[in-house]
Amino acid sequence: MPTLFTPLQVGELLLPNRIVMAPLTRARAGATHIPNDMMVDYYSQRASSGLIMTECTMVDAHACAFMGEGGIYSPAHVAGWKRVTEAVHAKGGRIFLQIWHPGRAAHSLLNEGEQPVSSSAKAIRNETTHTPQGDQPYEIPRALRTEEIPRYVAMFTLAAQNAKQAGFDGIQIHGAHGYLIDNFLRDGVNARTDAYGGSIPNRARFLLEITDSAISVWGAECVAVRISPLVPFNDMVDSQPEALVTYVAQELSRRKIAFLEIRHENHALPAEQAILEIARRQFQGVLMSNGSYTRESGESTLARGAADAIVYGRPYIANPDLVEHFAQQAPLNAVNYDRLYGGGPDGYSDYPPLAS
Helix, strand or coil: CCCCCCCEEECCEEECCCEEECCCCCCCCCCCCCCCHHHHHHHHHCCCCCEEECCCEECCCCCCCCCCCCECCCHHHHHHHHHHHHHHHHCCCCEEEEEECCHHHCCHHHCCCCCCEECCCCCCCCCEEEECCEEEECCCCEECCHHHHHHHHHHHHHHHHHHHHCCCCEEEEEECCCCHHHHHHCCCCCCCCCCCCCCHHHHCHHHHHHHHHHHHHHCHHHEEEEECCCCCCCCCCCCCHHHHHHHHHHHHHHHCCCEEEEECCCCCCHHHHHHHHHHHHHCCCEEEEECCCCHHHHHHHHHCCCCCEEEECHHHHHCCCHHHHHHHCCCCCCCCHHHCCCCCCCCCCCCCCCCC
16 A cells, blocks of 8 residues: 555656655746746755656746746756756756646736737636736737647747756646646637637647647656646636546546646545546556645545545645655644745745754
């Protein structure tokens, strides 16, 4: 019976434990989106994780949503991330780069006036986003034309190539949380009538084309995907999430990718447990589950075989050595929620390890 401390083979990597660090947007890269000394410290501090997944990382210069997220679209970004991967590897860690385009969650004030894009011209409702001119309502995005879509797939292909040059162990494609790929996946946004809209296979086409392009660069054993079928963040919904997960999991299983991550609103919700069960049945590879887990609930999920690894987010913000905390069943540091996004090392890379 596996526990959080049982090693796990994930593609080419042997993880020493099943405690995985979630992609966590922290927005410390500044206006250039180039990883800096703070980010080197932050990620290398967390090298005892079974696997680190980086924050969502821009595949294009006009793919900004957070004022300070990392990028992977130029040689300077490759060089910046290479410092991160070398520091993590020097401490014996493993790290995947999460590649991402925000889609309709972008804003023109963050992208040199460029209008956000999406599957359809539907804005995020009743929410605002932070820009250099203060909080602003989300804009109505421009629906991508069918003939434009290959250019956006190519952005992810270049990001995959750059991630390899930067020394990552693999990549995760961000298909969750109402960003560009999810704008195609879920029918609450996707109202297209071309080959990328309507049926579930059509709506999943963009994700699968990106996945295939990433596999052509890395090999399937180094490519992962994240989806969030029930998470309402960024004004998202789908009319048939069970059918969507069934199809996507089957297709990704057929491609033999490294792992599939299911991001839950809360893993304990009955509807979320049902989604995880569908993914477990349909995806024959490594399945990871993410959503408000504790040490105890993570152990329980592994013990009953519902997932192969547990992805932890908030606990990793304040506990760089979360593995050691869990091993000793030590109290966790509290998260400084006022310092989550942007700024300096305070509330980012200054949390004390257990040994101190």
